[in-house]
Amino acid sequence: MAIKRYFASKDNTITNAYEFNLKTRATGSNMGQADILETFSIYAQVSSSSGYSSELARSLLQFSTTDISTDRTAGTIPASGSITWYLKMYNARHGLTLPKNYTLQIKGISGSWEEGHGLDMDNYTDLVHDNPGSNWIFANNDSATATATLVLQGGANLAAMDAQTFTLTNTAGTSQTFTFDFDGTSLVNGAIGFSGDSNTTNAIDSIKTAINNVTALGITAGTATAAGDSDSQMTLPLTQSAAGRAGNRAIDVSGVTHLTSTPFSSGDGEWVNEGGDYYSSPYFTQSFDVGSEDLKVDVTDLVEHWLASTKPNHGFAVMFSSSLESESRSYYTKKFFGRGTEFFFKRPTLEARWDSSRHDDRGNFYYSSSLAPAEDNMNTIFLYNYVRGKLRNIPGLVGNGLYVSIFSGSAKNTDPYGAALQLAIDASSVTTTGGNTIITASYVSTGIYKASFALTAPNPPPTTLYDVWFSGSEGATFAASTQYHTASISPSSLTASSDNPTYTYVSKITNLRPLYRKTETARFRLFVREKEWSPTIYTKASTAVEGATITSGSYRLYRIIDELSVVPHGTGSTLHTLMSYDNSGNYFDLDMNMLEADYAYVIELSYYNDAVGSWVKQPEKFKFRVE
Numbered sequence: 001m002a003i004k005r006y007f008a009s010k011d012n013t014i015t016n017a018y019e020f021n022l023k024t025r026a027t028g029s030n031m032g033q034a035d036i037l038e039t040f041s042i043y044a045q046v047s048s049s050s051g052y053s054s055e056l057a058r059s060l061l062q063f064s065t066t067d068i069s070t071d072r073t074a075g076t077i078p079a080s081g082s083i084t085w086y087l088k089m090y091n092a093r094h095g096l097t098l099p100k101n102y103t104l105q106i107k108g109i110s111g112s113w114e115e116g117h118g119l120d121m122d123n124y125t126d127l128v129h130d131n132p133g134s135n136w137i138f139a140n141n142d143s144a145t146a147t148a149t150l151v152l153q154g155g156a157n158l159a160a161m162d163a164q165t166f167t168l169t170n171t172a173g174t175s176q177t178f179t180f181d182f183d184g185t186s187l188v189n190g191a192i193g194f195s196g197d198s199n200t201t202n203a204i205d206s207i208k209t210a211i212n213n214v215t216a217l218g219i220t221a222g223t224a225t226a227a228g229d230s231d232s233q234m235t236l237p238l239t240q241s242a243a244g245r246a247g248n249r250a251i252d253v254s255g256v257t258h259l260t261s262t263p264f265s266s267g268d269g270e271w272v273n274e275g276g277d278y279y280s281s282p283y284f285t286q287s288f289d290v291g292s293e294d295l296k297v298d299v300t301d302l303v304e305h306w307l308a309s310t311k312p313n314h315g316f317a318v319m320f321s322s323s324l325e326s327e328s329r330s331y332y333t334k335k336f337f338g339r340g341t342e343f344f345f346k347r348p349t350l351e352a353r354w355d356s357s358r359h360d361d362r363g364n365f366y367y368s369s370s371l372a373p374a375e376d377n378m379n380t381i382f383l384y385n386y387v388r389g390k391l392r393n394i395p396g397l398v399g400n401g402l403y404v405s406i407f408s409g410s411a412k413n414t415d416p417y418g419a420a421l422q423l424a425i426d427a428s429s430v431t432t433t434g435g436n437t438i439i440t441a442s443y444v445s446t447g448i449y450k451a452s453f454a455l456t457a458p459n460p461p462p463t464t465l466y467d468v469w470f471s472g473s474e475g476a477t478f479a480a481s482t483q484y485h486t487a488s489i490s491p492s493s494l495t496a497s498s499d500n501p502t503y504t505y506v507s508k509i510t511n512l513r514p515l516y517r518k519t520e521t522a523r524f525r526l527f528v529r530e531k532e533w534s535p536t537i538y539t540k541a542s543t544a545v546e547g548a549t550i551t552s553g554s555y556r557l558y559r560i561i562d563e564l565s566v567v568p569h570g571t572g573s574t575l576h577t578l579m580s581y582d583n584s585g586n587y588f589d590l591d592m593n594m595l596e597a598d599y600a601y602v603i604e605l606s607y608y609n610d611a612v613g614s615w616v617k618q619p620e621k622f623k624f625r626v627e
Contacts, residue, residue: 002356002576004077005594008339008348010115011061013038016136018055019124022046026124030133032116035340036092041320041331056325062315063350065306075445083354084574085303087316089295089336090346097332100291105321107278108302109314111245114140139271146240146247146267152204154232156258158182158194164256168219171240171247176217178210188213204234218242244270276317344596353576360582362489364549367457369494377454383469383485384448391447402441404451404469408462416466424454465489502611504531509622516626518597526586550586552608553579560600569606571615592626600625
């Protein structure tokens with residue numbers, strides 16, 4: 001399985017558009033339960049002495065990372081660096097003006113927000129009021145003012161603080177500098193006179209009075225508390241007068257020797273900036289030429305920040321790019337299906353893609369040849385350790401510690417015989433240690449190991465090779481090691497061709513069932529042979545049909561009733577639909593949970609033909625139903 005889909009846990013559209021009266025902005029409206037998400041930029045519906053109006057709408061959506069983290073821990077999805085994340089949203093047709101030749105921007109939201117219960121996307125009548133929800137002004141309905149503390153050290157040398165300063169900043173971003181004056185008495189306009197103050201309690205009261213006297217700042221100092229006696233540490237609480245996240249400001253006390261602080265925090269309700277708060281980076285864009293295209297953007301950088309906890313996950317915002325939002329023209333309305341849509345495959349999706357294919361060359365093994373470059377002379381074989389039907393790690397093997405040697409057969413060609421064969425040194429899997437006869441295997445995933453090597457055919461070349469998997473110190477005598485598994489390989493030799501053939505194939509999914517459960521992940525096994533295979537009477541009567549291994553094969557899935565492409569061919573950079581192969585042929589896994597139940601689907605195959613340099617669609621169609 002190389003595709004995993006996660007669906008949005010909440011979404012909403014926020015706007016500062018005018019209501020139909022063209023007088024009142026709908027900044028308080030909420031559309032959290034609408035089944036459509038909308039983004040637009042409309043210019044000059046209203047004019048005034050200050051200029052022409054600009055009306056904007058932005059879509060917010062969030063995906064829970066709990067299930068994603070669980071899947072990564074379980075190994076269901078790979079680690080960072082081996083996976084690509086796509087945000088996918090689907091165009092919703094509408095009867096309004098659709099923009100074209102525009103760019104949408106996708107940013108990470110930097111603070112939490114509430115979805116809300118609003119539905120009205122036309123008249124904007126669903127306001128937040130006392131209900132949970134976000135809108136253009138508010139991230140949530142939990143309005144709160146930010147608080148902070150100033151802490152004056154006990155027994156502070158007040159004279160040493162003369163002319164030192166600290167700065168407070170209010171919710172609106174206005175700052176006020178306060179200056180200590182040991183010889184003065186003024187407690188207005190930011191001056192803090194300490195004349196007559198003989199202890200810490202007197203000094204903290206002077207600081208309190210000076211702050212409260214700057215009424216325009218809108219920060220209130222409360223009652224100071226002491227840690228002990230009157231000359232010990234004194235803590236002064238501060239409160240922003242205006243609610244909202246903009247009140248969560250730092251306090252600069254770096255210029256004061258005996259004063260420390262905690263920053264303003266816990267301010268909530270209003271966004272810091274109208275229209276939402278967003279990370280400056282990373283951000284992503286997609287251009288739309290026609291206007292009706294779906295959205296599919298690689299958002300890996302931000303998702304991996306969420307999973308690594310280097311940025312809190314508050315979801316995505318989708319909007320017109322900042323340059324288009326500020327243009328003196330209208331881009332009208334782009335709509336997407338929201339998470340509440342009735343259309344199963346149109347929901348906003350966070351899709352993980354990766355190449356999970358395993359290329360086990362046991363059934364496609366070639367001796368080294370001067371006809372092939374070094375990478376094509378390498379073969380990879382796998383060991384699958386099943387215990388009572390479940391893949392399990394071999395006990396006692398931590399990291400490396402599993403090795404492989406290759407042998408030719410006995411006189412009857414039934415078991416390994418003689419000394420291990422000499423292998424080509426590649427400075428990683430095969431080294432001079434062990435006399436060029438030992439391959440260091442590597443761990444793939446639970447219970448699965450692999451070994452890669454190149455082998456020049458002895459003279460005469462054996463028709464069967466035997467791979468023996470064992471543990472022990474590399475270079476140890478083979479007899480002293482622990483042997484885990486012995487298997488056989490039927491190698492082939494590369495030959496050049498005097499013509500330029502184009503192969504055609506016949507394919508069959510050998511284990512296809514008519515019905516699958518939505519809760520299962522199914523493995524589909526293929527048998528492939530050349531189409532023009534023409535056996536002799538003797539071959540037909542005495543030999544099983546030899547299958548072909550497709551080294552570059554991809555699958556596609558679509559729904560029969562409307563031919564909707566559910567899983568397109570992944571033949572680009574991620575190769576997420578590339579099929580695996582082993583000694584039994586090609587196979588791939590499919591998570592049925594991605595599919596809508598009670599519908600029938602078709603699997604199509606495509607094989608890469610190097611002779612023509614393109615993927616070739618195969619004629620067979622394999623049908624099944626999900627219930």
